[in-house]
Amino acid sequence: MTADHVTRRGLMQGGGALLAAAPLASPAQAATTASVSKGAPMTPVELTVNGREVHLQLDPRTSLLDALREHLKLTGTKKGCDHGQCGACTVIVEGRRINSCLTLAVMHDGEEVTTIEGLGTPEALHPMQKAFIVHDGYQCGYCTPGQICSAVSVLEEIKAGIPSHVTEDLDKVTFSAEEVRERMSGNICRCAAYSNIVAAIGDVAGEAEA
CATH class of the missing domain: 1.10.150.120 ([2Fe-2S]-binding domain)
Known part of the structure; x- marks a missing residue:
């Protein structure tokens, strides 16, 4: 088979040979891959939401918005752009308004959060x-x-x-x-x-x- 005459069979055979020659992942690499696939360990987060104390176990990457909507089912707070540009997710934390999509829930451990459901x-x-x-x-x-x-x-x-x-x-x-x-x-x-x-x-x- 010359360089200017590549057949489909030859291409597949060559690809198979390359895969066979590839080194196997080390035990450390395999463990890292398994850890990533399982996700990050859960982190305890305590919040006072609309006057009620709540205890959550969250992936540390969970936004405050997702903690409110997905974990506490307080769906009054809306997910709009999810990039802090529209304000639909605004809530009040420790007396200050913030975009809940731009902050992590773990960053507000121990703090008071007021959503639209808590205003009236x-x-x-x-x-x-x-x-x-x-x-x-x-x-x-x-x-x-x-x-x-x-x-x-x-x-x-x-x-x-x-x-x-x-x-x-x-x-x-x-x-x-x-x-x-x-x-x-x-x-x-x-x-x-x-x-x-x-x-x-x-x-x-x-x-x-x-």
């Missing part, structure tokens, strides 16, 4: 949930849990005097529609209900000041 119930809605209903601050509703969790935190940030990129007087942070739009810019609404969302947040801010 159908029988006892949170003021922000009521305002979103009154002002029609949602359409498809997919982003709404993250929007509401973020909105609740936004008012707390303003109350605490934490400035944003549009704050003019760093010594006196005050509520304004511009502040709300800037602070809520990480929460995307594909239905574009932004003006209604700002109105809902404004209503809750007015009630808090009254």
Whole structure:
């Protein structure tokens, strides 16, 4: 068989010879492969979620979002982009809003987590949930849990005097529609209900000041 005349039979025979000549994996390599196939060892994680203490055994690579949705069945928190760009997965951890898809559950061992389910119930809605209903601050509703969790935190940030990129007087942070739009810019609404969302947040801010 010459170099310019390769048959299918010859190619298969040559490939078989190469496989036969390949060295076998060492015991150490085999053990590593077996360990990877079995997955990482489980890690105990303790969280206080919506006021309830929970104990989980998790793969250390599990995101907080997946821990909430898949392990605790709190599916109100939505998985949107899974890259921290849409805000649908926003929850409140130790009083601060975060994208739960961008952080590992093991990083929050011992901490308090509040999801949309922990803000209110159908029988006892949170003021922000009521305002979103009154002002029609949602359409498809997919982003709404993250929007509401973020909105609740936004008012707390303003109350605490934490400035944003549009704050003019760093010594006196005050509520304004511009502040709300800037602070809520990480929460995307594909239905574009932004003006209604700002109105809902404004209503809750007015009630808090009254």
